[in-house]
Amino acid sequence: MRHGIFVGLLVCAAVPRAFAYDFAVDLRTIGQGYQVRGFAPDGSNELLSRRRLTQYLDLAVFDIGPSAWHGDDGGRNLFTFEASFRLDADFGGYLLGAPGGAAAIPELKQSAFDVLYAYFGGRNVGGRLDFQLGRQIHFDLVDFYSFDGADLLLHLSRLVALEALAGTEVRGELPVSSPIYELDGTSAGSRDPATRPGQNAMLAPMAGAAVALGPPSGTVSARVAFREVWSATADRQPGDPARGVNFEALSLTAAAHWRDRVTVSGGLRYNVLFDELDDEQLALRVKLTSRQWVTLEHDFLAPTFDGDSIWNVFATGAYRDLRGSYELALPRGLKVYARGFVRFFAATDDEVATTGPYAGQDVGAAAPGGRRAEGGSLGAAWRSQRGMARADLYWDDGYGGRKLGGDATARFRIRRPLELEGRATGYTWRDDLQGGGGNASGVVFGLQGGGRYQLGPGVRMHLLLEDNFGTFYTSQFRGLAMVELDAGL
Amino acid sequence: MKRGALQVTFAAVVACGAALGIAAGLASASPAVTQAEPAAPSEARGPSPLIYPGESLPIRFDHAQHARLGATCEGCHTTAASSTTAADNLIPPEAACRGCHKIDRANPSKPVAAGQGAARCDACHVDARGGGWMPGSDGGVVEPPRVAMPRPNLKFNHRLHASRGIGCALCHTAAAGQGMVTRADLPMMASCLGCHDGKQATARCSACHLTEPDGRLRVQLATAATIAAGGSGLLQPSGALRGFDAHGPTFRRDHAQAGRDEKYCLSCHRRNECVDCHGGVVRPPDIHPADYVSLHVVDARRNVPDCSSCHRLQTFCVGCHQRTGVSADPSGGQRGLKANNPFGTGTGVKQFHPPGWARDAAGVVIATPRPNSHSVQARRNIRACVSCHREESCLACHSADPTRGLSVSPHGPNFAGTARCRFLSSRNQRACLKCHALGSAALDCEP
Numbered sequence: 053m054r055h056g057i058f059v060g061l062l063v064c065a066a067v068p069r070a071f072a073y074d075f076a077v078d079l080r081t082i083g084q085g086y087q088v089r090g091f092a093p094d095g096s097n098e099l100l101s102r103r104r105l106t107q108y109l110d111l112a113v114f115d116i117g118p119s120a121w122h123g124d125d126g127g128r129n130l131f132t133f134e135a136s137f138r139l140d141a142d143f144g145g146y147l148l149g150a151p152g153g154a155a156a157i158p159e160l161k162q163s164a165f166d167v168l169y170a171y172f173g174g175r176n177v178g179g180r181l182d183f184q185l186g187r188q189i190h191f192d193l194v195d196f197y198s199f200d201g202a203d204l205l206l207h208l209s210r211l212v213a214l215e216a217l218a219g220t221e222v223r224g225e226l227p228v229s230s231p232i233y234e235l236d237g238t239s240a241g242s243r244d245p246a247t248r249p250g251q252n253a254m255l256a257p258m259a260g261a262a263v264a265l266g267p268p269s270g271t272v273s274a275r276v277a278f279r280e281v282w283s284a285t286a287d288r289q290p291g292d293p294a295r296g297v298n299f300e301a302l303s304l305t306a307a308a309h310w311r312d313r314v315t316v317s318g319g320l321r322y323n324v325l326f327d328e329l330d331d332e333q334l335a336l337r338v339k340l341t342s343r344q345w346v347t348l349e350h351d352f353l354a355p356t357f358d359g360d361s362i363w364n365v366f367a368t369g370a371y372r373d374l375r376g377s378y379e380l381a382l383p384r385g386l387k388v389y390a391r392g393f394v395r396f397f398a399a400t401d402d403e404v405a406t407t408g409p410y411a412g413q414d415v416g417a418a419a420p421g422g423r424r425a426e427g428g429s430l431g432a433a434w435r436s437q438r439g440m441a442r443a444d445l446y447w448d449d450g451y452g453g454r455k456l457g458g459d460a461t462a463r464f465r466i467r468r469p470l471e472l473e474g475r476a477t478g479y480t481w482r483d484d485l486q487g488g489g490g491n492a493s494g495v496v497f498g499l500q501g502g503g504r505y506q507l508g509p510g511v512r513m514h515l516l517l518e519d520n521f522g523t524f525y526t527s528q529f530r531g532l533a534m535v536e537l538d539a540g541l
Numbered sequence: 542m543k544r545g546a547l548q549v550t551f552a553a554v555v556a557c558g559a560a561l562g563i564a565a566g567l568a569s570a571s572p573a574v575t576q577a578e579p580a581a582p583s584e585a586r587g588p589s590p591l592i593y594p595g596e597s598l599p600i601r602f603d604h605a606q607h608a609r610l611g612a613t614c615e616g617c618h619t620t621a622a623s624s625t626t627a628a629d630n631l632i633p634p635e636a637a638c639r640g641c642h643k644i645d646r647a648n649p650s651k652p653v654a655a656g657q658g659a660a661r662c663d664a665c666h667v668d669a670r671g672g673g674w675m676p677g678s679d680g681g682v683v684e685p686p687r688v689a690m691p692r693p694n695l696k697f698n699h700r701l702h703a704s705r706g707i708g709c710a711l712c713h714t715a716a717a718g719q720g721m722v723t724r725a726d727l728p729m730m731a732s733c734l735g736c737h738d739g740k741q742a743t744a745r746c747s748a749c750h751l752t753e754p755d756g757r758l759r760v761q762l763a764t765a766a767t768i769a770a771g772g773s774g775l776l777q778p779s780g781a782l783r784g785f786d787a788h789g790p791t792f793r794r795d796h797a798q799a800g801r802d803e804k805y806c807l808s809c810h811r812r813n814e815c816v817d818c819h820g821g822v823v824r825p826p827d828i829h830p831a832d833y834v835s836l837h838v839v840d841a842r843r844n845v846p847d848c849s850s851c852h853r854l855q856t857f858c859v860g861c862h863q864r865t866g867v868s869a870d871p872s873g874g875q876r877g878l879k880a881n882n883p884f885g886t887g888t889g890v891k892q893f894h895p896p897g898w899a900r901d902a903a904g905v906v907i908a909t910p911r912p913n914s915h916s917v918q919a920r921r922n923i924r925a926c927v928s929c930h931r932e933e934s935c936l937a938c939h940s941a942d943p944t945r946g947l948s949v950s951p952h953g954p955n956f957a958g959t960a961r962c963r964f965l966s967s968r969n970q971r972a973c974l975k976c977h978a979l980g981s982a983a984l985d986c987e988p
Contacts, residue, residue, distance in 0.1 A: 239932065347785075362975050363923050499831075
C-alpha cells in the first residue's frame with residue numbers, strides 16, 4: 053500500500069502541470085474506379101479499368117510543453133509534431149497480368165506505403181530559433197524539395213535570419229518514400245547497365261544554407277539560398293568517380309510591396325552544376341482600383357535534371373513566358389477574369405542546319421508548331437456563403453497543338469449537411485506533331501455530378517461520378533468516393 | 542442489362558447529377574439567397590463580413606454633433622478603455638445617454654427646452670421602415686428594436702492599446718467627424734499594420750486573428766447570418782497584405798509567386814493541403830478536365846502547366862504509358878508485342894512519331910536536323926520525351942561507344958570548350974561516363 057502511494061506520488065510529480073497538448077487526427081479514405089484510354093494490340097482504342105484505394109493518415113500534436121513556456125504573448129517556444137502517411141494500392145487492368153521476371157515493368161512497382169512528412173518542430177524557441185527535425189518538405193519560388201534531416205532557422209534580428217539544413221534527399225527507391233520530390237531524368241527501371249540504374253537507390257546527402265533579409269511581411273524582403281545534393285557512386289568500377297553532384301544551385305528570391313497597391317516579386321536560380329541561370333522569374337501585381345487587379349509575369353526557364361542524367365546535355369533549349377491576367381470584382385461575390393500567356397522557345401545553337409537537305413535553313417522555326425505557343429482563358433466565378441459557380445473558356449494554340457474548350461462548375465449547399473456539385477466540360481483538341489490525324493485530334497465531353505455530406509462533426513463523405521464521351525468512346529466512367537474523418541482532442 | 546444499356550443509364554444518371562448540381566448553383570445565385578449575408582470576403586469596399594459580421598443599428602446618432610458639443614469617446618463608451626476582448630459590447634447603454642438626454646420612459650413624447658438634448662424615443666430609435674420609433678408605432682411593440690452587433694472574429698484588447706497611449710481616433714479615424722458610425726467604419730487590417738509592423742508591435746497574424754489549436758488562423762468563420770442560412774464563411778486573403786496572396790479566380794493555377802514564402806502559406810494551410818494536390822493521386826478536375834488522358838498530349842508537349850509540379854515524369858508518365866501501350870520499352874509494355882504496338886517505330890498500325898523523326902524513308906538514320914526530326918523537339922522540351930523514354934533510348938544511338946551506338950553526338954557545336962561541359966564534368970562525371978569511356982579525352986572537355 054505504502055509502495056502504491058509512493059508510486060502514485062512519483063507519477064503525479066513527474067507529470068508536468070499546465071501542459072496543453074492539442075492533437076489533430078485526419079483520416080481520408082479515397083476509393084477511385086476509372087477507365088483510361090489505352091491501345092489494344094491491334095491498334096484500336098480500348099478502355100482499361102483502374103481501381104485505386106488511397107488512405108491518408110495525418111497526425112499532429114501541437115503545443116507540446118507547459119503553457120508557461122509560451123511567454124506573455126503566447127508565441128514563444130511552440131513545439132509540434134506533424135506527420136502524414138499514405139497507403140496507395142492500385143488494382144485493376146493495369147496490374148493484373150502484367151509481365152514479370154525479366155520483362156517486368158519497374159515503373160509499375162508501387163510504393164505502397166509512404167511517409168510524406170514526419171517531423172518534430174519548434175517555433176520561436178528562445179525568441180530566436182525555428183527548427184524542424186525529421187522528414188520535411190520545403191518550397192519557395194524556384195525550389196521544391198523534401199529531405200530527412202534537420203532544418204534550423206536562427207533569427208539574428210528582426211531583419212536578418214540565417215538558415216541551415218542537412219540531411220538526405222527523399223528518393224522514390226528508398227523505403228517508405230514517394231518519388232514525387234525526386235529530381236527527374238534518371239530511372240531505376242533502365243535495363244542498360246551503362247545508365248547505372250542502381251544509382252537511384254543510393255542515399256543522396258543534402259546540405260544547404262540561406263540568409264533571409266527583411267521581415268517576410270515587410271516592405272522589402274529577400275532570401276539568398278544555396279543547396280547541394282550529392283551521392284556516392286553505385287556499383288563503382290575502377291576509374292569511376294567516388295561521388296557526383298546531383299543538384300547544386302544558388303538562388304535569390306525577393307519581394308517588395310508598396311502599400312497594398314503594388315507588389316513586385318521574383319526569383320533567380322544559378323545552377324552551379326551547369327554554370328547557367330536556369331530559372332528567372334519576375335512578377336508585378338497592381339491593384340488598379342479597389343475592384344481591379346492586373347498581374348504581369350515574366351519567366352525564363354532552362355530545364356535541368358538530376359546531375360546523373362544525360363538529358364542535361366541534350367536539353368539545351370529554354371523558353372521564355374510572358375503572362376498577364378486581369379481580375380475584376382463585381383458586387384454580390386462575382387468576379388470575372390481574363391488570362392493569357394505566350395511561350396517563346398529559344399533557338400538552340402544548332403537549329404540552323406549546316407549540312408544535309410536543310411543546310412542553311414532554320415529548322416527550329418520550320419518545326420511543327422514553330423517556336424511559339426500561346427493561350428488564354430476567360431471566366432467568371434461567383435461565390436456566396438452557401439456555394440459557388442464558375443464558368444471558364446480556354447484556348448491554347450501554337451507549339452504542341454490546339455486546345456479549345458470550357459467548363460461550367462457549381463457547388464451549392466442544399467441544407468446544412470448536404471452539398472451538391474456538378475460540372476460540364478467540352479473540349480476539342482489537335483496535336484500539331486502528327487497534323488491532327490489518327491489518334492492526334494478529337495472532341496471530348498464530360499459530365500460530373502456528386503455531393504458532399506457531413507455525416508457528423510468531423511466526418512464527411514464525398515461522392516463524385518463522371519462520364520466522358522467523344523471521339524474515342526461513347527462512355528468513359530470515373531467514380532470517386534472519399535470518407536474524411538478529422539478529430540482534435 | 543447489356544453493357545451499352547448500362548453505359549447509357551450511367552451517363553443519364555451522371556448527366557442528371559451534373560445538371561442538378563449546376564442548376565442548384567445557378568438557383569443559389571438569386572438575390573433571395575445572397576441577401577442573407579453579404580457575399581464572401583471582398584476586397585472591393587469595407588471590411589469583410591467574416592471579420593465584422595453584419596449588424597443591426599435601428600438608431601439615429603450623430604457623432605460629429607456630439608463631438609462639437611464636447612462629448613468625448615470615453616464619456617459615452619465608458620467600458621471601452623477597460624475592455625480586454627473583442628467580444629465585449631461597447632455600445633453605450635441608455636444610461637449613458639441620460640446624462641444629457643432627460644429620458645422618461647413613462648413619457649415617450651417628453652418635450653424639452655430648446656438647446657437641451659432630445660428626450661423623445663423617436664429622436665434616436667428607428668423602426669423597421671427607417672422612420673422614428675415610438676411605443677406602439679411599430680405594430681404595437683412597446684420595446685424599441687435592439688441594436689445588435691455580433692462579436693467580431695478577431696482578438697482585440699482595448700485596454701492594452703489605451704494603456705500604451707493609443708487614442709481612440711488613431712484607429713477610429715472617421716468616428717468623430719461623421720454621423721452614424723457603422724461596421725463599414727471599423728478599422729481594417731491596413732490600419733493595424735501601420736503599427737503592427739514587427740517593429741513597433743508584433744506582426745504575427747495570430748495576434749489579431751482567431752486561431753486553431755495548432756496556431757494556424759481560423760478560416761472557417763461562421764456568423765449568425767451564415768449559420769441561419771445553413772452555411773459558414775471561408776476567410777481568404779484579399780491581396781491587401783501581399784498582392785499575390787489574393788485567392789482570386791486564377792489563384793489555383795497561378796500561386797507560385799504567393800508560394801515564395803512557405804511560412805506565410807502555412808499560417809493558414811497545413812502541409813497536407815499542398816501534398817494532397819501536388820501528390821498526383823487524385824486528378825483535380827479544374828486543372829485536368831474531363832478525359833485529360835486524351836487532352837494531355839497538347840499540354841505535355843509545351844509543358845503548360847508544368848507537369849513536374851505534381852508528377853515525377855520518369856516514374857509517373859513512364860509507368861502509365863507502359864500500361865496503356867504507349868511504350869518505348871523493347872517489350873512494348875504490358876500490351877505485349879512491340880510489332881503490334883500502335884506507337885512502335887514503323888511496324889505497328891499507327892506511328893506515334895511522324896515520318897522522318899529518327900530515320901528517313903529508307904530506314905537510314907537522320908544525322909542532320911530537320912523540321913520533323915526528334916533533335917529539335919528534344920532540345921526544346923525533352924520532358925515530353927521523358928514520359929516514354931529512359932536514358933537507354935538515347936544511348937542506343939548517341940553513345941560514344943562505337944560498339945553499342947551510332948556515336949551521333951547530341952552536343953551542340955563547340956560543346957567541349959564550354960563552361961557547361963567543364964562544370965558538369967568536374968561535378969558529376971557519372972553522367973559523362975554513360976556515353977564516354979573512361980580515359981576518353983572528352984571527359985576533360987577537350988575538343
